[in-house]
Amino acid sequence: MKARTKKWLRRCAVAAAALVAAAALVFVAALFYYDREVAQQFEGRRWTLPAKVYAAPLELYAGLPFSSADLLAELSRLHYREAAELTRPGTYRRRRGRFEVAVRAVRFADEQRPAQVVAVTIEGGAVTSVRDARNQDIPVFRLDPQLIGSIFPIHGEDRIVLTPEEVPPLLPAAIKAVEDRKFDSHHGVDFQAIARAMWVNLRAGRVEQGGSTLTQQLVKSYFLDGRRTLGRKLEEAMMALALEARYDKRDLMTAYINEIYLGQQGDRAIHGFGLASQFWFGKPLDEVDLSELALLVAIVRGPPYYDARRHPARALERRNLVLRILAQQHIVTEEQAQAAAKKPLGIAARPSGGYYPAYLDFVRQTLRRDYKEADLTESGLSVFTSFDPRAQLAAEQAIEGELTRLDGARKPPAGQAGLEGAAIVTLPQSGEVIAMVGGRNVNFDGFNRALAGARPIGSLIKPFVYLAALETGRWNATSMLDDTPIEVALSKGKVWRPQNFSRNANGPVSMVRALSESLNLATVHLGLEVGVPKVAQMFTRFGLEQAPRPLPSLLLGAVDLPPIDVAQLYNGLANGGFHVPLRAVRAVIDERGERIGAYPVEIAPVAAPDAVYQLDRMMTYVIARGTGRAAAARLPRGLIVAGKTGSSSDLRDSWFAGFSGSHLAVVWIGYDDNRPTGVTGSGGSLHVWQRILSALDTTSWQPPMPESLEDMPIDYASGLRVTTGCSQDEVIVAVPRGTDTPFMAGCAPPSGIVDWVRGIIR
Amino acid sequence: MMHRAGGCLSLVLALALAACATPPYAPGPVPTSGTAGGEATGAGQPGAGAALPVPAPAPSPVPPPSPKSYRLSAATSALVTQARSATAKGDFDAAAATLERALRIEPDNPLVWIEMGRMRLASGDARQAENMGRRALSLAAGAPREQSGAWRLVADALRARGRNVEAQEASERADALAPP
Structure with a gap:
């Protein structure tokens, strides 16, 4: 009896051990599986980087007809800020016609231009000089080319990828404070946070709080679709653990900053803080201030819900909540947070990095002749175009203004679409x-x-x-x-x-x-x-x-x-x-x-x-x-x-x-x-x-007349030749030299009597 | 503006005839002055004086228009220098891109087109070189020195394509306009 019990117990223990061992084996196998999966995707597949499309940069040179107001408009379009000290790119200061501009680093097709300070002098409606920091003349200087759009794939993911060095240190700190305070210490899953969330959700009877770590959020965005099932949750947790085991926190944070979803514009999904900064504020991430950075972090929780263009009040409230959290966590001082909370949202009126669909359509048409679709949507190309934002604005406003006027005068019947229009502007000499x-x-x-x-x-x-x-x-x-x-x-x-x-x-x-x-x-x-x-x-x-x-x-x-x-x-x-x-x-x-x-x-x-x-x-x-x-x-x-x-x-x-x-x-x-x-x-x-x-700032049509031609004043109605001032209705046409057009009656020069007679006969 | 002779006379005439209809295209003398960009000495300043109803002076005797001449502005000339050094290194794409910056600043200056054609010829594209020479030629009406330069480019481009008879003709035209 005793022996049998013992034997049974032993069997039980063995079975239990086997079970545990099997479970451990399954877990380890799963971990290995997910580890491989994660590693393959995380390293093998880089982010798809849609081609970035840039406008023509404005060329500044001595002699360019350009007023101070024009330059101010240009700087504001490129989201440069006026500052007392030019300590960082994207700022300028002005003393009457003299501007000092701390330009951003730009990679042009033919040169890498470092960030630097240039002095532009404008007098009497024209640029008189452009000088560098050592006061040397720069014959021609290009301002930054404006980002006008991306060629993103069908699924619409658009982003700008940043290296860790390009990320302002405040951003990771703020993300951790708001989204995942234990990020630096957990192993991918924060069980305490999950338990807390479950407790809150059970009591509320619905999902009110998520316990996802940054790593889990990253996994969800990176590897999985949006379904929320228990199986998915387990898979997500396993992958988060596998990611944490393999990569250090800094890599994961960088991935998060580049991956996370932060806005939508039609089919275009804005991913990552680099593009989000362009999308919401029209400037690079390293130029955003505390209030703007707080807004970006606020949007993470729900880009459609906290859409700062559609729901500014909601977005403002959550931004200020983020600022309060940052102050509580001593990431910024109370004073800094309060000052930032007083600022308006600062959203760029028109999403930068978009949206000129007609022009981009034309650009795509060219590129599709020469590149594979995948190269355009995935491999991080930069495309430089001749797009002129000033001319575009002029054309858009002209169409809209005139069509509104015409529709108003015409009053199309209800239910029928209004007038439509199209316009194209070119530089004829270069096409x-x-x-x-x-x-x-x-x-x-x-x-x-x-x-x-x-x-x-x-x-x-x-x-x-x-x-x-x-x-x-x-x-x-x-x-x-x-x-x-x-x-x-x-x-x-x-x-x-x-x-x-x-x-x-x-x-x-x-x-x-x-x-x-x-x-x-x-x-x-x-x-x-x-x-x-x-x-x-x-x-x-x-x-x-x-x-x-x-x-x-x-x-x-x-x-x-x-x-x-x-x-x-x-x-x-x-x-x-x-x-x-x-x-x-x-x-x-x-x-x-x-x-x-x-x-x-x-x-x-x-x-x-x-x-x-x-x-x-x-x-x-x-x-x-x-x-x-x-x-x-x-x-x-x-x-x-x-x-x-x-x-x-x-x-x-x-x-x-x-x-x-x-x-x-x-x-x-x-x-x-x-x-x-x-x-x-x-x-x-x-x-x-x-x-x-x-x-447009345009010039008259007046090319040199070919030497085979000459000017001839004629009477507009009759087409007969006149001497200047003779006809009340004179036009000057160009005709081949020696063209024998008869004179109008009474308008012939004294020697032209023969012509005069011929004119009468005609 | 086309002609540049007898400015005062025509200005007086213009004022006297101010009641007349304004021809949109007003051939006639315009006081010349170097523009800040300085694209063409002797050529009129774009837009300047175009509104004036400036009739041509009395038909005879018409003083022959003094020959035009072009020069490059400081901006374009810096770009041309930069393009030449790229051409010398064989980086024709960069040279072309730089010359197009110059073209956008002075699209009507035949010197820029001649420079572009020279670069194309160096890169082996003789057909484009010839076409650019012809474009320069049409822009250089009334400017013999630039016309000569354009003909020389056309001649070299034709020669590069083995069209020696036409090349010889082009060379002769170049020489007649401005002896080498």
Whole structure:
């Protein structure tokens, strides 16, 4: 009996030991498993680093027209703070026209610029000098390029990764104080905290408190999906233990700072404190002050709930709670906390590092030609573009202002969408696109009308009809065209009877008048004589991939193009007959700063420069005299610009495309469902265009006249030559030297009697 | 502005005719002065005087316009120097990027285009070199020294592509404009 009991006990003990051993084995095996799992992922998979996209930096040099107000605006856009002492980057001080700026370190495509202090002097509306700390002249100095967005993957994770050295020491201290006080001593799981949380939750009957350590939060964010089951909790705990066993606290803290989720913008998820600082405050993390840092730590608990843009009151309350905790834990002094609590939230109005969806769309289009999707979304590239935030703002405000005005005047029926618009601004000589608006809601990452909205271009085609004519040498600006009714026989016995917008025919008109008043009949007569195929070929000559079918209706613009293609065509006109592919990307560098992509300017002559010059001169009269004259009075005084209005049949589309000496802008307005707008090219788009050009710091169109041409004053209505001051209605056109245009009666110089007689006969 | 002769006369005329319609494009003399950026001596200052209704002076005799000449501003000239040293090291991407900074500052200066073309030629892209030479040429109307430089670039680019007859013609044009 005794022996049996003993034996039984022994068996029991053995079984128990075996059980314990098995459990221990399972635990150890699990630990090993998770250890491997964790190690593989933690080390093998680095963070996916979406490519960062940067705007063009502002170049400062002696002679640049630039006021103190301009520089202040620029510094504020880059989130520089005024300070008495320039102890850290991102600050400046000012004494009247003299600015000292402590610029941040920047890695450009072609140089690594260290943080330094530069002195910029501005006098009489221009920069007079840029000097370094030793008072040496700097011939050209680039300010920081603004981060304008990221190319993040479908799942939307966007981040900027920081090294431990780049993290202000206060941040880890604050995170620990608020989220996990025992972080430095626990082994990944804080059982006391869990027990406390369970007790609180049991009493409350719902989940009120989490007992997760930072390590567990990291695991949850890094390895697991969002489900909250007991199995998940156990798995999370095991992984946290495995992580702690393998890595030191500093690595884990760095990982946490780079991983944690801190905000949302559409599809874009803001991860890590580096990007969060840009997202919420528009500046790097090492420049945030105590109140801002406290807000970031406050948001950790629930980014949607404590969204500082949507729920500022909630966010402010929690930020001040964080500040009180920091003071209680003696991480900051009571005075510091109280001073910080008095500050406003300090949120940047527009999330920096986003959001210009139309422009980024264009950038992505370029990059997808040359890079794999994974390289763009994961490997930490930096993309430098020609984006100009000032031009973008001007274009956005012009579109929004004009559409609001038009909708107000028009009052679209309830339930119907309002007018839409798109705009593109380029630098014609280099083909760089500096601004793009894809729709009225500029923050909406949806249909990009600037790239994809193909619509009939209407009269925007006309300059190419006239260019084809000028290139033959048989016509010039003073040539008389036939603005009379015409019937064009089409296939299958159909007849095309185009009409002028006014429904009137004007008889003989000069070419310059026919273009500036956009006369359809004169243009169809001319185009048929020149040959429609010649007009169609202009599309491919000026850089489009496809020529439209050479049908007679092409002469009045019965062809659908998106604004980007119109911009490409007109860029060649603005650039003296030279084609430059439109582009947004200047250079791409990899994570180590090596240049891996360059997109230099490529140029090709596509039209005779003297023909283009004659055409451009005529196009200045569109604004001065013709369908664009409503803009003339509102443009800066004396600015010479050239352009063309366009509208499709029944006024479904309103276009304007035009250029100054240094900028080209194309504007489209219409409804998405293609119903008539009642707005002509000169009604809607012209005003947007004029607002954009007026807001830009632009120069007159006045290239040197080709030596084969000469100026000729003519009477606008009759197209006859005059001596200066003779006609009340004089325009000066450019014609080939020796052009024999007859003089107007009474306007011939004394020797020109023969011409005078010829003028009468004509 | 196109022509630079008889400034006073035309200014008087301009005032006398101020009631006339203003042509948007006003060819006529404009008092020249070096801009702070100093892109073109002899070339008009962008925007300056454009609002004036400045008619051309009486048709005959028209004094021939004095030849224009261009120089680089301090900013662009520093960038050109930097680009040349990159070209010398064979770093053509960097040279191109630096020259495009210069181009953005002075997009209408034929000297910048000639410099870009020279760099492209050094990098082996003779076709672009020629096209850039032609762009420079169209910007250099009225400026014989720059035209000559542009023709020389075109000639070298053509020669690099084995088009020797055309290259010879281009060289002769260059020599006629400014003897070597």
